[in-house]
Amino acid sequence: MEQPNFKPTAELMLRETASQTAGPYVHIGLALDVAGLPERDEEIWNRMAGEDAEGERIEVVGRVIDGNGDLVRDALLEAWQADSRGNYQAGFDLKAPFNSFGRTATTAAGDSEWVLHTIKPGSITAEDGRVMAPHITLSLFARGVNIQLQTRLYFEDEAAANDQCPVLNAIESPPRRQTLIARKESGEAGIPRYRLDIVLQGDGETVFFDY
Amino acid sequence: MTTPRRFVERDRNWHPPAYAPGYKTSIPRSPNQALVSLQNPSISELSGPDFRKLRMGPHDNDLLMNFRDEASPGLPVGERIILFGRVVDQFGKPVPHTLVEMWQANAGGRYRHGKDRYLAPLDPNFGGVGRCLTDDDGWYRFRTIKPGPYPWPNGINTWRPAHIHVSVMGPAISTRLITQMYFEGDPLIPICPIVQTLKDSEAVQTMIGRLDMARSRPMDALAWRFDLVVRGALQTYFENQ
Numbered sequence: 001m002e003q004p005n006f007k008p009t010a011e012l013m014l015r016e017t018a019s020q021t022a023g024p025y026v027h028i029g030l031a032l033d034v035a036g037l038p039e040r041d042e043e044i045w046n047r048m049a050g051e052d053a054e055g056e057r058i059e060v061v062g063r064v065i066d067g068n069g070d071l072v073r074d075a076l077l078e079a080w081q082a083d084s085r086g087n088y089q090a091g092f093d094l095k096a097p098f099n100s101f102g103r104t105a106t107t108a109a110g111d112s113e114w115v116l117h118t119i120k121p122g123s124i125t126a127e128d129g130r131v132m133a134p135h136i137t138l139s140l141f142a143r144g145v146n147i148q149l150q151t152r153l154y155f156e157d158e159a160a161a162n163d164q165c166p167v168l169n170a171i172e173s174p175p176r177r178q179t180l181i182a183r184k185e186s187g188e189a190g191i192p193r194y195r196l197d198i199v200l201q202g203d204g205e206t207v208f209f210d211y
Numbered sequence: 212m213t214t215p216r217r218f219v220e221r222d223r224n225w226h227p228p229a230y231a232p233g234y235k236t237s238i239p240r241s242p243n244q245a246l247v248s249l250q251n252p253s254i255s256e257l258s259g260p261d262f263r264k265l266r267m268g269p270h271d272n273d274l275l276m277n278f279r280d281e282a283s284p285g286l287p288v289g290e291r292i293i294l295f296g297r298v299v300d301q302f303g304k305p306v307p308h309t310l311v312e313m314w315q316a317n318a319g320g321r322y323r324h325g326k327d328r329y330l331a332p333l334d335p336n337f338g339g340v341g342r343c344l345t346d347d348d349g350w351y352r353f354r355t356i357k358p359g360p361y362p363w364p365n366g367i368n369t370w371r372p373a374h375i376h377v378s379v380m381g382p383a384i385s386t387r388l389i390t391q392m393y394f395e396g397d398p399l400i401p402i403c404p405i406v407q408t409l410k411d412s413e414a415v416q417t418m419i420g421r422l423d424m425a426r427s428r429p430m431d432a433l434a435w436r437f438d439l440v441v442r443g444a445l446q447t448y449f450e451n452q
Contacts, residue, residue: 013219013301013302013443014299014300014301014302014303014440014443015222015225015301015413015414015417015440016219016221016222016225016226016301016388016417016440016441016442017388017390017417017418017439017440017441018225018226018227018390018409018414018415018417018418019226019227019388019389019390020227020376020389020390020391020405020406020408020418021234021237021389021405021408022376022378022389023376023391024324024326025314025316025322025324025326025327025376026314026376026389027324028314028322028323028324028338028339028340029312029313029314029340029376029378030312030314030378032340035323035324035325036323036324036325037323037338037340038338040267040268040271041266041268042265042266042267044262044265066239066240067238067239067240067241067243068239070239072240074326078384078387080255080258080259080260080384082255088254088255088258090258090259090260090261091260091261091263091264092260092261092262092264092265093264093265094265094266095264099260100260101259101260108325108326124253124254124255126251126253126254127251127253127254128251132253132255135255137255137256137384139384139387141389142240143236143240144234144235144236144237144238144239144240144241145229145237145240145241146226146227146228146229146231146234146237146241146408147223147226147227147229148387148389149229149242152255166251167249167253170247170249170250171247176244200239200240200241200242201239201240201241201242201243202243205242205243205244206242207244207247208242208244208246208247209246209247209248209249210221210223210246210247210248210249211248211249211252211256211385
């Protein structure tokens, strides 16, 4: 018999609006240039750091690959990262030298790489005092993806910090941790470039988080 | 905005699963491995962007006005509607000053996107994109044209119900949500493979906008109300430190 004062938690709260795929034409709404629409005065896009941003300027690039090994050419990614001192700059302002939030997309043509122009984030000290290695939080939306896939990008030249990172260490399988580590390349004009492919399914499948 | 310590856990049986084979594209685009749960979400998950300084244009939330045929400007063709609603969290608390974005097809079901080759024509006065911030009490509003249904290659004869894609940020990246608003009474809703990715018919109800005659404008536009609920923000009473 039910306790008279018992109510399941779900009945005490509203239910979250259900998620749906962003679909094939997500660019119309969130990446106007990619859709071929005229851009508005201010768009939220992939230049997170300007010339005056404090810290090391970097480019972050990658592809998105499906379970057949084919390129996902219609993905939209959202990035959220700390500044070079490990602080989030939440007040989005295109006049500011750095914004913690950015968007990018893979495209129908060519190599279909997404790109972020940003700075290398600093380490972040978590509530419990443990230090998280520098990382960029990424959310992936696309046709066929019913609710966004949430992951993190880490940097291969931060090996010591990565070894200690509580979030990387929460991944039970050590080989799977490697799916989050971006590899360093020499980029154009002396700007270091980090590359991370996101594999949605199968061999080398990227770790996705629930939080 | 104070940073919450935690958000109510997402009920992933309420949301659609990644693998939902009736929606064919989800088959190769769904992870095989379990999600890794972060037991102690950090500032990286509990914070998010605040768009109050994003400069919006005067017609960013008015799709009747924000795309014009330069040769012969006019109004778009179709059912004029007001789309409005409130963003609240799971405890019913309004979410003010949050970014709501939307995009949609035109009255004939055609998207203004290089990849859409459906034979229904583009409307020279319709772009299909809008954005706004919720006000102090969590309300948002758009003015637009009711989108048409359209066919898509899933089954042999599969059609999307009329829908508007709606994107909301909420207070953190943990509350980030993209959904689709469907129109109450549309008989295509129950037979849509994308709607059917949800297992719970009550969850489907959270995606259905309702006709609101009281908010309609006589001799001008019908109103549809679509409230959005994002994850509830919790303060933690007892911490380890």
